[in-house]
Amino acid sequence: MPKPVDETSSPTPQRRKATPNPPFTTPRASGELRANLTSIRDTFSNRHHSLDFAYSHAHYLRNRVLAVGVIFLLLSPLWALVDAVMLPRELLDTTLMGRGLLLAGLACVILLAKLSRERIGRIRLSAGLLLALPAAFYALVLILLPDDEVVRLAGYAFIPFLLVAALSIFPFTIVESLAAGIAMLWLLAFAQMVDGSWLTAQGLEGMWLLASLLVVSMAANHFQLSLLMRVYRQATHDPLTGLLNRGALSLHLEKLQAWRHGEYSEHSTPECAVLMMDIDHFKKINDTHGHSVGDMVLAEFARVLTQQTRPEDCVARYGGEEFVVLLFNADRARAHDVAERIRQAVEQHHFPDHNHQRVPVTTSVGVAGLQDDEAPQQALERADAALYRAKEAGRNRVMAAG
Numbered sequence: 001m002p003k004p005v006d007e008t009s010s011p012t013p014q015r016r017k018a019t020p021n022p023p024f025t026t027p028r029a030s031g032e033l034r035a036n037l038t039s040i041r042d043t044f045s046n047r048h049h050s051l052d053f054a055y056s057h058a059h060y061l062r063n064r065v066l067a068v069g070v071i072f073l074l075l076s077p078l079w080a081l082v083d084a085v086m087l088p089r090e091l092l093d094t095t096l097m098g099r100g101l102l103l104a105g106l107a108c109v110i111l112l113a114k115l116s117r118e119r120i121g122r123i124r125l126s127a128g129l130l131l132a133l134p135a136a137f138y139a140l141v142l143i144l145l146p147d148d149e150v151v152r153l154a155g156y157a158f159i160p161f162l163l164v165a166a167l168s169i170f171p172f173t174i175v176e177s178l179a180a181g182i183a184m185l186w187l188l189a190f191a192q193m194v195d196g197s198w199l200t201a202q203g204l205e206g207m208w209l210l211a212s213l214l215v216v217s218m219a220a221n222h223f224q225l226s227l228l229m230r231v232y233r234q235a236t237h238d239p240l241t242g243l244l245n246r247g248a249l250s251l252h253l254e255k256l257q258a259w260r261h262g263e264y265s266e267h268s269t270p271e272c273a274v275l276m277m278d279i280d281h282f283k284k285i286n287d288t289h290g291h292s293v294g295d296m297v298l299a300e301f302a303r304v305l306t307q308q309t310r311p312e313d314c315v316a317r318y319g320g321e322e323f324v325v326l327l328f329n330a331d332r333a334r335a336h337d338v339a340e341r342i343r344q345a346v347e348q349h350h351f352p353d354h355n356h357q358r359v360p361v362t363t364s365v366g367v368a369g370l371q372d373d374e375a376p377q378q379a380l381e382r383a384d385a386a387l388y389r390a391k392e393a394g395r396n397r398v399m400a401a402g
């Protein structure tokens with residue numbers, strides 16, 4: 001979730017740097033390489049993930065946690081039957097105690113994931129615990145059993161390999177998978193120290209195999225998360241402008257309201273505002289210059305909006321020539337200032353036609369504060385009503401909702 005911005009120390013929102021290249025230029029040969037590097041950056045960590053994708057990612061991860069958690073929960077008692085056959089009574093009691101703790105922990109993880117529908121942090125915690133519990137169970141058995149009895153454990157040495165392979169099932173980032181993989185390498189090293197295979201040919205072979213499996217799992221994480229991002233972008237972004245579409249905006253507003261109420265239930269809720277705007281006389285632009293120029297104007301208008309807003313704000317194409325900006329941590333006065341700045345920036349911006357001649361473009365803006373007790377759609381309706389009043393008053397102006 002984006003961190004609130006201190007409005008007292010930063011009275012002017014940080015603007016995005018303008019793209020120096022004109023719109024609709026011929027793609028350069030290095031574009032594919034830059035796209036691949038961006039993909040690696042986005043799968044390396046979740047630092048650059050947007051709020052709406054973070055929620056989609058968390059729900060996808062939650063489903064995997066529930067499925068794998070149930071599988072672990074069902075397989076663990078079956079493994080106890082192998083222990084009953086392979087281990088003497090005194091060792092069996094120790095493993096059964098640890099397995100009972102493991103089953104209780106897995107049940108708690110499944111319950112935590114099931115209840116964490118809107119809690120991104122809890123979903124990520126449940127995923128980490130799902131891998132940590134079997135590893136802790138193996139470490140506990142190694143500590144409690146005498147060193148000369150460890151060799152009698154059947155299948156336990158496979159646990160680090162199983163958990164590293166399980167990393168590829170989850171849409172983890174590369175950093176998350178690397179951290180979990182290093183922990184499993186330490187677990188294998190500890191097991192080898194206990195059974196005496198540390199730094200032997202057999203031990204080095206095991207470390208090499210686990211490290212190789214970790215690399216494969218990290219590659220699978222990269223491709224899985226890249227595919228998830230690509231599908232998410234196609235489903236939630238407008239292809240012409242690259243902004244969020246209407247459906248993604250509605251979901252973003254719902255998640256934002258849920259987050260504000262969840263995280264700030266005992267504190268002051270951060271103020272947010274909705275700006276709804278459209279391009280004045282856009283039909284006249286299409287009729288005069290053609291629809292291809294109209295598309296260029298829409299794409300350039302979207303670029304102006306992203307330049308005049310902060311990275312944590314949400315910019316979306318609502319439909320046709322209508323756009324919405326969701327301002328995070330902004331009261332009504334601040335929202336009105338941002339709307340006025342956008343209006344002036346659009347009026348002064350050079351929107352080119354096919355001959356690079358300037359197409360005059362202005363915008364009307366409706367401003368509405370996001371109230372604590374209202375549905376997100378109500379905020380959009382109030383902003384739309386303010387936009388309608390701005391157009392009735394002569395266009396190229398900002399109006400606040402009542």
